[in-house]
Amino acid sequence: MIEIRFAGFGGQGVLTTGMVCATAGMDLGKNVTWYPSYGSQMRGGTANCSVKFDDKAIASPFLKNVDILCAMNTPSVDSFQGELKPGAVMFVDSGVVPEDYPVRDDIKVVRVPVNEIAHKAGNPRGANLVMLGAMAAHTDIFTVDEIVKAVEKFFKKKGIDNPKNLECLKLGAEC
Template identity: 65%
Template structure:
């Protein structure tokens, strides 16, 4: 079982990122849970979602030990890093979480300049998709091309097609 938490401020596409990851898991034939949590004020308040992927039935959507944490701000690192398994993957927004911010030494930390990359792709709202691409690059959960196709399908269902969304995801997948 893989337990993921996506966390940041409302309006950053946190819940969308988790939903796309969950849909990717379903397309791979996995059992999936997606559990959102957000404050009463959507934009600017805190938002996070839990995603679980497994080949077997999942008893609870609650992620007790985090395998992958995507933190789009320092508050998210502080809130969730204590629940990470040793050796887990912590992806942080390099523009929002200072290098000096205290982070666990027993997890793999990847700093992703999501806003910078999204701006280079001329899609500032695509920072969450940059982070999703970084997940594909640093795990064996998803193929980058599969995620890119799912991103296009996800937004097409909402009538919000934007080829720059896919560019953000692909650029994020190149992050080391």
């Protein structure tokens, strides 16, 4: 069982990132669930979603022992690093989470300047894909090739053809 939380501000594409990730898991033949936060959220507040992968049937879509957290802002670090299990990996946007920001010492933190990379690639809304690329490179849940395929499939189905999305993903994978 792999448990992943994607979190950030509303509008940063965290729900979409989770869906792409779940699509990749499905295409690998795994059982997957995706679950959004849908409470009464404050504008500019945090949005998040939960993704689970397993070879067995998944009982609950809710998370308990989280393996990976993708935190796009500091409120997400505050809200969700507590649920990570020891040895878990937390990905943060190093542009908004300062190096001296208090984080747990029993987890691995991967710092990626996702917004900066996305802006440089001319695709400012692609920061979430940079993060996803970094996730593919730093964990063994899927390879970079597998996530590239999932992203292509996901956006093609939505009728979106933006080559810069793949570029963001690949730049993230180099981090």
